[in-house]
Amino acid sequence: MKYDFDEVIDRRGTNAMNTDGFREYIFKAEGDMVFPYKDDEFIRMWIADMEFATPPEIIEAIKERLDKRIFGYSQVFDPNYYLAVVGWTQRFYNWTFSQEQLVTSPGIIPALYELAEYICKSDEKVLILTPSYAFFKAAADYNGLELVCSELINQEGHYTINYEDLEAKARDEKVSLCIFCNPHNPSGRVWTKEELQRVGKICLENGVWIISDEIHCDLLRNGQVHTPMAKLFPDSDRIITCMAPSKTFNMAGLMFSNVIIPNETLRGTWKARHYGFENPLSIVATQAAYLHGDEWLRQLKNYLDENFIFTKQYLNRYLPEAIFHIPEATYLAWVDISAYVPKEENLPLFFANHAGVLLEDGKMFVANAEGYIRLNLACPRSTLEEGLRRVCKVLTENPLILNLT
Numbered sequence: 216m217k218y219d220f221d222e223v224i225d226r227r228g229t230n231a232m233n234t235d236g237f238r239e240y241i242f243k244a245e246g247d248m249v250f251p252y253k254d255d256e257f258i259r260m261w262i263a264d265m266e267f268a269t270p271p272e273i274i275e276a277i278k279e280r281l282d283k284r285i286f287g288y289s290q291v292f293d294p295n296y297y298l299a300v301v302g303w304t305q306r307f308y309n310w311t312f313s314q315e316q317l318v319t320s321p322g323i324i325p326a327l328y329e330l331a332e333y334i335c336k337s338d339e340k341v342l343i344l345t346p347s348y349a350f351f352k353a354a355a356d357y358n359g360l361e362l363v364c365s366e367l368i369n370q371e372g373h374y375t376i377n378y379e380d381l382e383a384k385a386r387d388e389k390v391s392l393c394i395f396c397n398p399h400n401p402s403g404r405v406w407t408k409e410e411l412q413r414v415g416k417i418c419l420e421n422g423v424w425i426i427s428d429e430i431h432c433d434l435l436r437n438g439q440v441h442t443p444m445a446k447l448f449p450d451s452d453r454i455i456t457c458m459a460p461s462k463t464f465n466m467a468g469l470m471f472s473n474v475i476i477p478n479e480t481l482r483g484t485w486k487a488r489h490y491g492f493e494n495p496l497s498i499v500a501t502q503a504a505y506l507h508g509d510e511w512l513r514q515l516k517n518y519l520d521e522n523f524i525f526t527k528q529y530l531n532r533y534l535p536e537a538i539f540h541i542p543e544a545t546y547l548a549w550v551d552i553s554a555y556v557p558k559e560e561n562l563p564l565f566f567a568n569h570a571g572v573l574l575e576d577g578k579m580f581v582a583n584a585e586g587y588i589r590l591n592l593a594c595p596r597s598t599l600e601e602g603l604r605r606v607c608k609v610l611t612e613n614p615l616i617l618n619l620t
């Protein structure tokens with residue numbers, strides 16, 4: 216079956232954050248914010264969900280469950296759920312784990328909040344690498360824990376880990392947890408085995424737990440290989456792995472993710488404290504994704520690769536001073552436009568007002584990301600081209616708007 220990723224789907228009236236939540240999330244606006252563009256005139260390249268229909272195989276599984284017509288309290292009791300999940304991790308990552316280690320969460324963000332609370336004492340600290348997905352910081356903030364940041368080294372847009380800095384911070388006896396993004400949002404790095412081994416060794420030797428957030432691990436450029444961090448440390452029970460179908464199959468709204476907790480005590484705390492009931496539609500959707508999603512994902516990856524090549528060529532031609540490398544993973548383009556914009560510019564507001572494009576900028580990724588914008592490329596090519604046209608036009612044809620003399 217050939218899936219249609221060129222189809223433009225109307226998401227209006229679906230309570231989508233993407234179409235209706237941007238004022239509060241990007242601009243922290245309480246009430247209505249008025250822009251020179253109507254809401255449906257924006258090209259939306261901000262939040263990380265996709266403009267593609269969720270695979271029909273998943274939708275079919277949901278429909279079959281709907282026909283059962285009762286949606287009472289539910290949990291994963293069917294052993295075939297676990298078999299579907301480890302079947303996927305075996306096929307794609309040559310990695311499995313025992314069934315008792317698997318728990319589920321209504322999302323990875325809530326899992327981060329809970330795990331930080333269960334792992335860290337109140338006077339301890341959470342270590343992250345920046346730039347970082349903002350909710351890693353929130354996991355520390357909402358638990359009243361001090362955040363410690365280790366800045367990634369950025370060499371002309373290629374990010375690597377500053378091991379000396381990371382080790383110095385991991386040595387702090389109050390640092391008890393590292394939330395590690397593997398693959399990395401927003402840079403799109405796929406960490407190599409060697410990089411993962413160095414990070415894991417530094418953390419584990421200093422008694423630092425690791426949450427390896429691997430939500431983007433299926434969304435690789437063709438040819439890239441993801442290594443689960445825990446796969447490299449089979450003798451450790453201090454690495455918690457978070458994976459989910461939500462990013463891969465555009466089903467974040469079904470709020471269902473997998474958390475692999477090898478440590479028995481921590482798992483016991485999770486089971487005692489976590490609200491364990493689950494959405495029965497999300498259970499069947501996730502199981503169907505991991506059983507029947509291979510071909511759709513294969514075609515999605517090819518389409519995304521082509522979107523990235525298109526973007527690289529477009530920016531080379533129309534925004535030559537921008538620094539952009541096709542990322543090894545994610546569907547997010549991380550673009551340094553500092554050559555075109557003053558440091559103090561509020562970039563999301565600028566692009567919303569002057570280009571009709573909704574995007575996130577480096578200031579939304581904790582630190583170490585000034586002058587960057589992040590563009591969601593998981594959209595039909597026609598939408599992507601219009602978004603890129605608007606971004607490049609406003610930066611090159613209207614420099615006065617930016618007070619660039």
Ligand SMILES: Cc1ncc(COP(=O)(O)O)c(C/N=C2\CONC2=O)c1O
Pocket residue numbers: 261262263264321322323324325348396400428430459461467472
């Ligand atoms: C690294 C990472 N972890 C967790 C999540 C969210 O997991 P959930 O709670 O949905 O299961 C995201 C989603 N990233 C997004 C969502 O919108 N923009 C982003 O960058 C993410 O990038």
